[in-house]
Amino acid sequence: MSGSQQGGSQAGGNKYSEDNLRPVTIKQLLDFQENFPGAEPAIDGQPLSQVTFVGQVRDVKQQATNITYTIDDGTAEIDVKKWIDSEADGNVVIAPDAFVRVWGRLKAVGSKKHLSAQFIRQIEDYNEVSYHMLEVVYVHLYFTKGKQGGGAGAGGAGGGGESMFVDQGYGANDVAMGNTADGNSTLQAKLAMCSKNARTVGNFINTTPGGDEDGVNLHVIAKGTGLSHRDVLNASQELLDQGIIYTTSDEETWAVLLY
Amino acid sequence: MASQPSPSGPRVTCAYLNQYVGKNVTVVGKVVQLLGEQATIDADGIITAFLNREAHLSANSGVQLIGKVNEDFSIRALSAIDLGPGVDYNLANAVVEVAHRFKPIFISEK
Numbered sequence: 001m002s003g004s005q006q007g008g009s010q011a012g013g014n015k016y017s018e019d020n021l022r023p024v025t026i027k028q029l030l031d032f033q034e035n036f037p038g039a040e041p042a043i044d045g046q047p048l049s050q051v052t053f054v055g056q057v058r059d060v061k062q063q064a065t066n067i068t069y070t071i072d073d074g075t076a077e078i079d080v081k082k083w084i085d086s087e088a089d090g091n092v093v094i095a096p097d098a099f100v101r102v103w104g105r106l107k108a109v110g111s112k113k114h115l116s117a118q119f120i121r122q123i124e125d126y127n128e129v130s131y132h133m134l135e136v137v138y139v140h141l142y143f144t145k146g147k148q149g150g151g152a153g154a155g156g157a158g159g160g161g162e163s164m165f166v167d168q169g170y171g172a173n174d175v176a177m178g179n180t181a182d183g184n185s186t187l188q189a190k191l192a193m194c195s196k197n198a199r200t201v202g203n204f205i206n207t208t209p210g211g212d213e214d215g216v217n218l219h220v221i222a223k224g225t226g227l228s229h230r231d232v233l234n235a236s237q238e239l240l241d242q243g244i245i246y247t248t249s250d251e252e253t254w255a256v257l258l259y
Numbered sequence: 260m261a262s263q264p265s266p267s268g269p270r271v272t273c274a275y276l277n278q279y280v281g282k283n284v285t286v287v288g289k290v291v292q293l294l295g296e297q298a299t300i301d302a303d304g305i306i307t308a309f310l311n312r313e314a315h316l317s318a319n320s321g322v323q324l325i326g327k328v329n330e331d332f333s334i335r336a337l338s339a340i341d342l343g344p345g346v347d348y349n350l351a352n353a354v355v356e357v358a359h360r361f362k363p364i365f366i367s368e369k
Contacts, residue, residue: 023365027363027364027366027367028364031363053306056267058266072266072267072270074267074268074270074285074365075269075364075365075366076367076368077266097340125345126287126321126323126342126345126346126351127345127347127350128347129353130287130347130350130353131350131352131355133270133357133358133365134350134353134354134357136364137361137364140361140364175358182301193265
């Protein structure tokens with residue numbers, strides 16, 4: 001849902017606002033599809049800017065202006081160029097077989113890709129490697145399957161499934177009603193930080209007619225979302241604290257704060 | 260453009276060895292026993308590994324083995340790196356499971 005929206009706004013958008021640091025495997029970096037020649041590199045439909053990965057140093061070549069490491073993360077190998085900064089003394093050469101964390105930008109010279117590293121450091125704790133691999137999958141799922149749904153949240157099993165269904169329903173409504181991508185994605189980004197119930201309530205208020213002005217009453221929300229009054233009150237308090245909604249005609253009627 | 264398979268091979272645990280006979284794999288596990296150049300490694304199951312002389316492992320520490328899977332599911336290690344005592348094996352095993360569920364991200368089929 002958010003993937004397509006961001007993809008759509010990207011054409012005319014300003015690149016710097018989409019700068020990000022994405023955890024990847026080297027295989028993902030080498031496999032990415034180019035939709036047309038000269039297209040921006042993208043993984044899972046998301047434009048790539050900076051990436052980070054972990055791997056083991058297989059080969060080190062020292063040159064006058066840079067150190068080229070061949071890094072293998074168990075999925076593939078790639079060359080990483082670290083330019084030598086003559087003014088810094090942090091130009092320590094990392095030995096083969098060491099585990100390293102790298103971040104930088106993907107560059108392509110002809111058909112050969114390499115990474116221009118901003119930063120490379122040795123990993124002391126192997127668990128960082130495991131952690132990185134799981135983070136890669138988390139980010140992949142985030143972009144391909146949408147935001148973390150109720151099922152993955154802290155909620156009970158039955159309620160989780162139900163809330164996922166409800167979320168999808170509201171998502172579809174957003175698109176159908178033609179809500180602006182900007183306002184909506186800001187809201188979705190904020191809601192992503194909230195609990196499952198708060199997301200459900202926030203989405204419900206947002207998609208209910210009048211939810212952006214007159215507000216929606218507690219009873220309407222409880223009936224529409226199937227949550228108990230107490231759950232709605234707790235969720236609303238959370239949304240109030242986050243500055244996502246505000247009270248309108250009385251203490252139990254809320255509207256979404258739009259930007 | 261398809262990526263070249265990594266020489267270190269996919270991450271596996273004991274349960275996946277039968278899929279990779281004759282191929283290189285990466286195993287993260289705990290060193291249970293060391294007998295000369297033979298080691299017993301626990302990676303969600305017991306694996307026998309034949310080490311080379313350069314390997315410096317210690318019992319009860321973590322190890323990352325890269326090597327070829329033999330017919331009897333033992334591993335001829337090309338490299339064995341000591342990972343120290345602080346390795347979270349459940350986490351490492353979870354990575355193996357996830358890698359096999361999301362093969363396009365992790366595993367190049369030959």
